Amino acid sequence: MPSETAQRTNKIPEKGLPQDTIRKELEAKLQRDLTYSSGKILCSMCTNPHSFAKQIYWKYLEKNLGDPSLFPASAELEQETISMLGSLLSNPKASGSIVSGGTEANIIALWAARNLAKKERGEVIVPVSAHYSFDKASDLLNLKLIKVKLNRRFQMDVKAAEKAITSRTVAIVGVAGSTGLGVVDSIRELSEIASANDIYLHVDAAFGGFVLPFLKELGYKPLDFDFSLPGVCSITIDPHKMGLAPIPAGGILFRDAKMTEAVSMKVPYLAGGETEHSTVLGTRSGASAVAVWALLMNLGRAGYAAVVERCLGLTWKLVEGIQRIDGLDLVTKPTLNVVGVKSDTVDVSLVFQELRKRGWAVSLFLDYLRIVIMPHTKQSHIKRFLEDLQRILANLRT
Ligand code: 0PR
Numbered sequence: 377m378p379s380e381t382a383q384r385t386n387k388i389p390e391k392g393l394p395q396d397t398i399r400k401e402l403e404a405k406l407q408r409d410l411t412y413s414s415g416k417i418l419c420s421m422c423t424n425p426h427s428f429a430k431q432i433y434w435k436y437l438e439k440n441l442g443d444p445s446l447f448p449a450s451a452e453l454e455q456e457t458i459s460m461l462g463s464l465l466s467n468p469k470a471s472g473s474i475v476s477g478g479t480e481a482n483i484i485a486l487w488a489a490r491n492l493a494k495k496e497r498g499e500v501i502v503p504v505s506a507h508y509s510f511d512k513a514s515d516l517l518n519l520k521l522i523k524v525k526l527n528r529r530f531q532m533d534v535k536a537a538e539k540a541i542t543s544r545t546v547a548i549v550g551v552a553g554s555t556g557l558g559v560v561d562s563i564r565e566l567s568e569i570a571s572a573n574d575i576y577l578h579v580d581a582a583f584g585g586f587v588l589p590f591l592k593e594l595g596y597k598p599l600d601f602d603f604s605l606p607g608v609c610s611i612t613i614d615p616h617k618m619g620l621a622p623i624p625a626g627g628i629l630f631r632d633a634k635m636t637e638a639v640s641m642k643v644p645y646l647a648g649g650e651t652e653h654s655t656v657l658g659t660r661s662g663a664s665a666v667a668v669w670a671l672l673m674n675l676g677r678a679g680y681a682a683v684v685e686r687c688l689g690l691t692w693k694l695v696e697g698i699q700r701i702d703g704l705d706l707v708t709k710p711t712l713n714v715v716g717v718k719s720d721t722v723d724v725s726l727v728f729q730e731l732r733k734r735g736w737a738v739s740l741f742l743d744y745l746r747i748v749i750m751p752h753t754k755q756s757h758i759k760r761f762l763e764d765l766q767r768i769l770a771n772l773r774t
Pocket of ligand 1: 421477
């Protein structure tokens with residue numbers, strides 16, 4: 377890894393510096409950051425944004441969706457984007473917003489569920505595998521999270537979820553592509569219990585949303601997770617993960633507009649007369665939404681399916697390689713392009729450290745390593761990674 381840059385900037389210069397000087401300084405200062413193109417990032421659910429989306433994003437940077445009275449056309453494109461994402465998730469009539477990411481989307485979902493339920497001391501049932509954005513949401517919204525155990529396949533234990541329902545339950549959350557292992561909860565069963573108990577069901581498909589819809593056509597086992605299940609009220613789907621869009625781009629989709637209204641705030645003074653916000657942010661990027669719109673149009677379903685096919689293909693290459701290394705094992709057979717690796721013979725935190733010394737960035741969960749195969753990963757990266765992993769294991773075992 378390049379060495380730390382010596383000087384820390386802590387003052388605005390009295391007189392501005394030439395742009396070229398600043399560019400050079402930035403190059404030097406940013407050296408320490410990892411890059412997707414190096415192939416060393418194997419722990420991120422984000423990737424190098426698609427070049428077309430970058431161009432569009434840059435072109436429309438001034439757009440502000442916080443003021444649709446000034447940017448009505450951008451606001452309309454945002455809604456078209458939501459419809460396109462809705463159609464991907466079996467509900468072209470979905471309502472919602474392009475937001476800053478999965479965290480904001482999950483916050484908005486629980487915000488809506490809380491406001492619709494109108495219950496004192498509300499509770500939300502989540503699997504222990506749920507992303508920490510739900511902890512943030514519960515803290516912000518004054519909701520109590522009830523964390524439910526997982527079954528042997530690392531899915532939310534549906535029976536335990538059902539048992540956790542009380543008169544205070546305002547929502548159940550299922551995860552479609554968990555952060556740690558890419559596992560998809562049994563959303564069909566969750567939909568049934570949510571409907572039977574008249575409880576709001578939110579599906580966090582921040583990661584899986586751009587993968588799961590393509591499994592069937594790629595010959596993988598399809599998994600139900602979207603609005604085709606009648607109990608599903610809202611879905612998080614993030615374009616800035618497997619959607620290849622520039623950060624920030626998350627998506628919150630509601631089954632119908634009434635649910636969006638549950639978080640709508642009136643803004644009375646804008647130039648176009650009264651308008652409404654249904655997001656946490658006020659001023660927010662129009663360029664993000666426009667870039668997602670453009671990329672959906674440019675790649676089309678086939679383009680995204682090809683991205684998914686490639687990532688899943690490489691995931692299986694990685695899996696085969698890991699299974700060949702003595703001392704390493706899969707936590708579970710991957711469903712998506714996320715792989716959990718464990719060991720009974722060596723401490724995985726030592727493997728993690730050794731990988732990091734060699735420049736590889738993987739994630740360390742409690743007792744396993746997580747590897748995410750994103751579009752920036754190439755077969756040659758996986759080959760080199762497996763070679764390093766093999767050497768590390770051989771050294772640690774001796
Ligand atoms: N829901 C799920 C299932 C997620 O995995 C994540 C983030 C979120 C919601 C929240 O999304 P935002 O981060 O967009 O708010 N999952 C990644 C993770 O925690 C986020 C990430 C991405 C972390 C790239 C690091 C990184 O380099 O691993």
